[in-house]
Amino acid sequence: MPLPSRLSADTYTEGIRNGDRLMLSRAITLIESTLPRDQMLAAEVIRNCLPYTGKSYRIGITGIPGVGKSTFIDGFGSFLLSQGYRLAVLAVDPSSTRSGGSILGDKTRMEKLSASPNAFIRPSPTSGNPGGVARNTREVMLLCEAAGYEIIMVETVGVGQSEISVSGMVDFFLLLLMPNAGDELQGIKRGIMELADGLVIHKADGLMVSAARQAMAVFTQAVKLFHHDLPEWQPALKTCSSLTGEGYAEVQDMLFLYRKVATARGFWEQKRNMQASQWLDEAIQQQLLEAFYTDPAIVNKLEKLRTEVVASKISPIEAANILLKESKNH
Numbered sequence: 001m002p003l004p005s006r007l008s009a010d011t012y013t014e015g016i017r018n019g020d021r022l023m024l025s026r027a028i029t030l031i032e033s034t035l036p037r038d039q040m041l042a043a044e045v046i047r048n049c050l051p052y053t054g055k056s057y058r059i060g061i062t063g064i065p066g067v068g069k070s071t072f073i074d075g076f077g078s079f080l081l082s083q084g085y086r087l088a089v090l091a092v093d094p095s096s097t098r099s100g101g102s103i104l105g106d107k108t109r110m111e112k113l114s115a116s117p118n119a120f121i122r123p124s125p126t127s128g129n130p131g132g133v134a135r136n137t138r139e140v141m142l143l144c145e146a147a148g149y150e151i152i153m154v155e156t157v158g159v160g161q162s163e164i165s166v167s168g169m170v171d172f173f174l175l176l177l178m179p180n181a182g183d184e185l186q187g188i189k190r191g192i193m194e195l196a197d198g199l200v201i202h203k204a205d206g207l208m209v210s211a212a213r214q215a216m217a218v219f220t221q222a223v224k225l226f227h228h229d230l231p232e233w234q235p236a237l238k239t240c241s242s243l244t245g246e247g248y249a250e251v252q253d254m255l256f257l258y259r260k261v262a263t264a265r266g267f268w269e270q271k272r273n274m275q276a277s278q279w280l281d282e283a284i285q286q287q288l289l290e291a292f293y294t295d296p297a298i299v300n301k302l303e304k305l306r307t308e309v310v311a312s313k314i315s316p317i318e319a320a321n322i323l324l325k326e327s328k329n330h
């Protein structure tokens with residue numbers, strides 16, 4: 001959607017640097033825009049902001065719908081705000097799946113955070129391909145860092161490809177679990193569990209306290225089998241409740257201990273460097289694909305060859321070779 005009026009890159013940058021949340025929001029809208037003019041302006045804003053980025057703690061938070069992600073982010077986020085941190089919450093939801101009636105990162109689901117001047121909440125864009133949404137999220141994180149948010153939480157629904165891409169752009173990947181080991185093990189793919197740097201058994205309150213304790217025993221065993229890229233780190237396991245706030249301090253300790261250990265071992269920086277390098281490759285791939293599929297010389301020929309491939313008149317490989325040769329000649 002085009003903006004009502006574009007500002008200069010410097011105006012956006014200055015607003016962001018001054019912690020103007022409206023300006024930050026408008027710059028993010030620019031990033032999400034597919035109009036070439038907006039994209040050029042967005043690239044300039046990001047370039048301006050780049051020197052002020054990199055200092056935040058980037059935390060990915062996932063879990064199946066209903067596990068209490070919004071409630072946890074609202075409660076735990078407020079707990080962090082009360083200690084003077086500034087917090088940004090972003091969401092990656094390429095399918096815009098509604099989870100229990102809520103959209104990820106929905107402001108109204110995070111009442112406490114939305115009332116605080118020290119929190120910034122950006123709901124998931126409602127459209128876009130998974131790659132695009134993930135790419136935007138990385139850029140949005142940079143703007144949030146330039147705006148001085150020390151902690152950035154990226155929320156994602158725990159069921160698919162978006163977890164893998166989010167785990168590749170954060171420092172710590174946190175998986176929220178139900179206080180019921182049996183159901184949970186079925187709901188979360190093992191691969192996603194293995195991406196986690198920490199697991200939190202949520203809703204450990206009232207009648208669910210004993211179930212949570214049991215789940216803790218089961219997951220403690222499961223986690224032992226996981227391999228972490230940082231040999232000094234065993235994926236941590238905590239319980240907490242967003243109803244009572246019990247366990248929040250332990251979750252915070254876990255996050256900060258990880259940062260300390262990873263920084264001391266040089267792993268923190270190494271992982272960030274690797275992520276930046278990976279981002280570069282993804283950007284190249286994405287731009288190559290975009291350039292190819294939008295090349296007018298290709299579009300017609302592609303459809304013609306596709307028909308021939310379907311009719312078995314030409315092999316897919318040969319058709320691809322013809323098209324790629326054609327695009328190289330441009």
Ligand code: GDP
Pocket residue numbers: 063064065066067068069070071072099100102202203204205240241242243244
């Ligand atoms: P999401 O889909 O993962 O974002 O989950 P929500 O945050 O929308 O929470 C799903 C439901 O679980 C809501 O009805 C919440 O009130 C409830 N809930 C969230 N956190 C807790 C908790 O710590 N304890 C209990 N007992 N219920 C919770």
